[in-house]
Amino acid sequence: MTQPPAQRGEQTRQLIIDTAVRLFGEQGYEKTTMRAIATAAGLAPSNAYYYFPSKDHLVQEFYTRIQVAHREAVAPHLAVQSDFGTRLHAAMTAGVTAMEPYHAFAGKFFRVAADPSSASNPFSDESEPARTMSQAIFRDVVGGATTTIDPELREVLPELLWLAQLGVTLFWVYDRSPGRGRTKLLVDRAVPLIDRMVGLSRLRVLRPAVREALSLYRALRN
Known part of the structure; x- marks a missing residue:
């Protein structure tokens, strides 16, 4: 039975993404061209460009794939x-x-993503959809918690937690310990500290400092 065009198109998109991830791991991001991806996928270059006009567009799909996997992994918890x-x-x-399946090329890729002018930068306009998906996960973390959280802090806490996750990601990129054990240790030790600071923010004596810190954060993000 002939597949519907939409289904064939989605399969082609996934083939291109899977091929790109493999070549990024084998050759590095910078050395992998769209033409090489098309050839390895058994497609004409024009076909690959039809779905992804550039590697930057592929990277956004890569980001989205990670966020979907993140959401699926954390939802049961x-x-x-x-x-x-x-x-x-x-x-x-x-x-x-x-992120673990992509660790082999994460270091090389990060050097490109760290460029403030790169569309692959997690703060870029192009990365907004994936960034929104990630922040939504942390919004669910906060929104479903029964722990009392300062109302003003609660408003921006998902964004702050996303930034903390970026810090963990950077550490993970350069973590060469077996099974990424040092990254696991970072998460195990950092989360209780964050939890404690969130709890302390409710104390009346600390509210002026919390308000000042939140005011600074809002000023910097705008």
């Missing part, structure tokens, strides 16, 4: 856990797990 620290630990651990 968020469905049964209500403590903020437990939910955050599950989210950060699931994020690392979702």
Whole structure:
């Protein structure tokens, strides 16, 4: 039976993405061209360019794939856990797990993504869809927690947790320990600290400092 065009198109897209991920790992991001990806996938270059006009567009699909895997990995934990620290630990651990298949080329890729002018930069306009997906995961972490959180902090906490996850990601990129054990240690030790700071933010004596810190964060992000 002949496949519908939409289904064939989706299979072709996935073939291109899978091929690109493999070549990035074998050759590095910078040395892998769209023509090489098309050839390795058994496609005409024009066909590959039809779905992805550039490698930057491929990278956004790569980001989206990671966020989908992150969401799927953490969802069962968020469905049964209500403590903020437990939910955050599950989210950060699931994020690392979702990235692990790409560790082989993550270092080379990061050098490109770290360029502020690159469309692959996680803060770029092009990365906004994946960034929104990631922040939505942490919004669920916060929103489903029964732990009392300062209302003003709660508003921006998902964004702050996303930034913390970026820090974990950077550490993971350069982690060469067996099984990424040092990254696991970072998450295990950092989450209780974040949990404690979130709890302390409710104290009346610390509210002025918390408000000042949040004001600074808003000023920097705008």
